[in-house]
Amino acid sequence: MKDILSLVPNEVNDYVKSLIEDQDLIIKTVPKRRTKHGDYRKSKNKDIITINHMDNKYRFLLILIHELAHFNVYKKNIRTSPHGQIWKEEFKKLLQPILDINLFPNGLQILINEHMKNPKSSFSYDSLLEMELNKYDNDNDNYTYLEEIDIGDIFRYNNDKLYKKIAKRRKRYLCIENDSGRKYLFLAHAKVELI
Numbered sequence: 538m539k540d541i542l543s544l545v546p547n548e549v550n551d552y553v554k555s556l557i558e559d560q561d562l563i564i565k566t567v568p569k570r571r572t573k574h575g576d577y578r579k580s581k582n583k584d585i586i587t588i589n590h591m592d593n594k595y596r597f598l599l600i601l602i603h604e605l606a607h608f609n610v611y612k613k614n615i616r617t618s619p620h621g622q623i624w625k626e627e628f629k630k631l632l633q634p635i636l637d638i639n640l641f642p643n644g645l646q647i648l649i650n651e652h653m654k655n656p657k658s659s660f661s662y663d664s665l666l667e668m669e670l671n672k673y674d675n676d677n678d679n680y681t682y683l684e685e686i687d688i689g690d691i692f693r694y695n696n697d698k699l700y701k702k703i704a705k706r707r708k709r710y711l712c713i714e715n716d717s718g719r720k721y722l723f724l725a726h727a728k729v730e731l732i
Contacts, residue, residue: 540566544591545598548640553598556605556631564601566590571695574659575600577607584608592675595641599649599660599670602631620658628656645669664708664725671726683710684725691715692729699732 541557541564542550557564564586574596575588586604591597606628610617617623632653639646648666660666668682683702686692690702692712699715700723709722 544594546594546640549635552634562608575604577604593673595645595673596670603628606631625656629653667726680728681731682725683723683727683729686731691732693732694727694729
């Protein structure tokens, strides 16, 4: 538990401890995964939460509370969709004491409050919140957000393939991969390298 508490802001250590102590729950950090920040699962009669290792204490805390909401819903033996209304209400209930103490810097607090009116399955689907959270990452390499480059620009994504930005579609950008010609939708806050 001490390791987990060192990854969240000190001001909420007692609250987080109250949520996880006396629970038959394993919480561990894992190497960064490309497709998810964290998860909760039941494995061989053990409840396990894994969260990507990160230095951003605000992001880690939000992911931990997100996954604890899954754990609590599962403990109540409620059959529901993973990010349905029951989970949303549990997530709101667990996060509210943290929001009440105004732990987060003002800009981040405002965006989290807005997000929590109807939380999504991932903060990654809320571009404004994701970009604000990125400000508190220690690994801020040189990158540009996709929304900051012009239509027609070529970019590299995840140090991998090259894409061309084609058009905006509501909240995402339509892009075409240079080699295959396949089209993909990217979120506005995708970190890209302009070519």
